[in-house]
Amino acid sequence: MSAGGWIAMLLAVGSTTGLFAWCLWRVLRRPPGR
Amino acid sequence: MQTWTSRLGVILAVTGSAVGLGNFLKFPGQLATYGGGFLIPYFVALLVIGLPLAWVEWTLGRQGGARGVNSVPGIVLALTGRRRLSALSAVAPLIPLMIYCYYVIIEAWCLGYALRYLGGGFGFAEPARYGEHFAAYVGLGADGGMVSQPGLLAILGLCLAGNLAVIWLGVSRGIERVCTWAMPLLVLCALAIVVRVLTLAPVEGRTVLDALGAVWNPERSLTLADGSMRTVTLAQTLANPDAWLAAAGQIFFTLSLGMGVLITYASYMKRDDDVALSSLTACAGNEFCEVALGGMLSIPAAFLFFGSAVLISVPGLFGLGFVSLPNVFDRMPGGAAWGFCFFLLLFLAAITSSLSMLQPAVAFLEEGLGLTRRGAVAAIGLLTLPGIALAAWLSHGFTALDTLDFWMGNLAILVCALVICIVFAWMLGTRAGLAELRRGAEIPVPGLLGPVLRWITPAFLLVVLGAFLAKELSGGGRIAALADWRVALPFAYLAGCTLLAVALGFAAQRRLQARLDGGRP
Numbered sequence: 001m002s003a004g005g006w007i008a009m010l011l012a013v014g015s016t017t018g019l020f021a022w023c024l025w026r027v028l029r030r031p032p033g034r
Numbered sequence: 035m036q037t038w039t040s041r042l043g044v045i046l047a048v049t050g051s052a053v054g055l056g057n058f059l060k061f062p063g064q065l066a067t068y069g070g071g072f073l074i075p076y077f078v079a080l081l082v083i084g085l086p087l088a089w090v091e092w093t094l095g096r097q098g099g100a101r102g103v104n105s106v107p108g109i110v111l112a113l114t115g116r117r118r119l120s121a122l123s124a125v126a127p128l129i130p131l132m133i134y135c136y137y138v139i140i141e142a143w144c145l146g147y148a149l150r151y152l153g154g155g156f157g158f159a160e161p162a163r164y165g166e167h168f169a170a171y172v173g174l175g176a177d178g179g180m181v182s183q184p185g186l187l188a189i190l191g192l193c194l195a196g197n198l199a200v201i202w203l204g205v206s207r208g209i210e211r212v213c214t215w216a217m218p219l220l221v222l223c224a225l226a227i228v229v230r231v232l233t234l235a236p237v238e239g240r241t242v243l244d245a246l247g248a249v250w251n252p253e254r255s256l257t258l259a260d261g262s263m264r265t266v267t268l269a270q271t272l273a274n275p276d277a278w279l280a281a282a283g284q285i286f287f288t289l290s291l292g293m294g295v296l297i298t299y300a301s302y303m304k305r306d307d308d309v310a311l312s313s314l315t316a317c318a319g320n321e322f323c324e325v326a327l328g329g330m331l332s333i334p335a336a337f338l339f340f341g342s343a344v345l346i347s348v349p350g351l352f353g354l355g356f357v358s359l360p361n362v363f364d365r366m367p368g369g370a371a372w373g374f375c376f377f378l379l380l381f382l383a384a385i386t387s388s389l390s391m392l393q394p395a396v397a398f399l400e401e402g403l404g405l406t407r408r409g410a411v412a413a414i415g416l417l418t419l420p421g422i423a424l425a426a427w428l429s430h431g432f433t434a435l436d437t438l439d440f441w442m443g444n445l446a447i448l449v450c451a452l453v454i455c456i457v458f459a460w461m462l463g464t465r466a467g468l469a470e471l472r473r474g475a476e477i478p479v480p481g482l483l484g485p486v487l488r489w490i491t492p493a494f495l496l497v498v499l500g501a502f503l504a505k506e507l508s509g510g511g512r513i514a515a516l517a518d519w520r521v522a523l524p525f526a527y528l529a530g531c532t533l534l535a536v537a538l539g540f541a542a543q544r545r546l547q548a549r550l551d552g553g554r555p
Contacts, residue, residue, distance in 0.1 A: 002252075004253060005251035008070035008073055016318065024315060026315075026477070027042060027311060
């Protein structure tokens, strides 16, 4: 895999995973019923 | 009045609607075709079309639900007061219903393959046998090939009954409950397969890193069969209009936009529930499944076993899923278990999507025509039966499936999304729309969203629609094909259903108005 491939993969996989994890954390930290 | 029982429930249901076969088969195929540079148009389309339109649909849905209506025609009438527009918008619930006609068949293939792996897999010695088996299984070579297989018909019947039963149970007891266990199971299956693919031993000198490079490298050179070289560079990808069109289309279809599904699902939320963060979470969940899981899974596995042949001629959605990957699984240690895991994953992705395709029509029949839930479910079961029969019977070259997919699965949802965007940004106004979106929002909504929705998103959609029409209708191939009765029959079915939907839309106006006025008809 080339350097460009590493950059594309890490940025794409990292950003989508990070965003999803952050959103889930924001949703789940609210008490149920909100 | 139906509502979601939890916020996570609605998020999982919307994510389940969005995550489908395209996440695990189509997206990696496009990445392999255009190279890692494809991610730039892909994420631009996500920001310009995907997230803004998802926010619009969630907002319109919750706003309509607060007025006591859940169907797209009811919500259009509640928000615009225009009866003709409301009647015409009855086409929106029809779009996912028509897509369901062929989607449920693919769902049955996935379940059929999963059961086959549960029984030990295929184990063909010759790689060509996988393609031959799939062609015979789905009737690709001759009409009626699929309907002559009792096993597959039984599985299809099971899928149809399962979908209708879950819808009959309702939003919280049916859809929410299924998605609450199906989505985590889907992610677990995908994660397990990704770990397996990433730990595979080298095959004929090709390592896992080579396989990942096949998907993610922005630049690559391939030696074709005639000895010539085909080079793909980042600059070429970015200058290629097809890559931009493919990226916009992928974002559009992967997020279930333009079908009225998100509007209907969001209408079951409470008036002050947050939609900004919930919508973002559902989109992020879909992107995680598509990019982080889908991108690491099918093409890397196929490349590892078959080399650059996979990149020279990237297999289509069906070719990759039902021919290349079964071939790969049967060559892996413990392949039957991994094959079962993969097709279970596809089946879960398909059923959580197909459930969402039925709910908009059920909501419309219930509140527009006054049918009971049981009556509405029976009506959509009867209405979709001819479409399913056509898609199963006219299987040679996937004629009926392709016809339904082109007119409803591509063209109609693009037009519908454009109309939704115009209604929100131009008829209701972005100022009022953004104020509604911000009500109960748990994340800040950027003010830039207003001009984006008013100018950039509709312009982008118009360009995509124009490019799509120019590509598909140039030369008149699509129109000329209607002279063939095998294309004309499914098209006539679509046209008849569309006329019926509009007629029902007009017939439903009095009842919808009475519902909005607070008096049950």
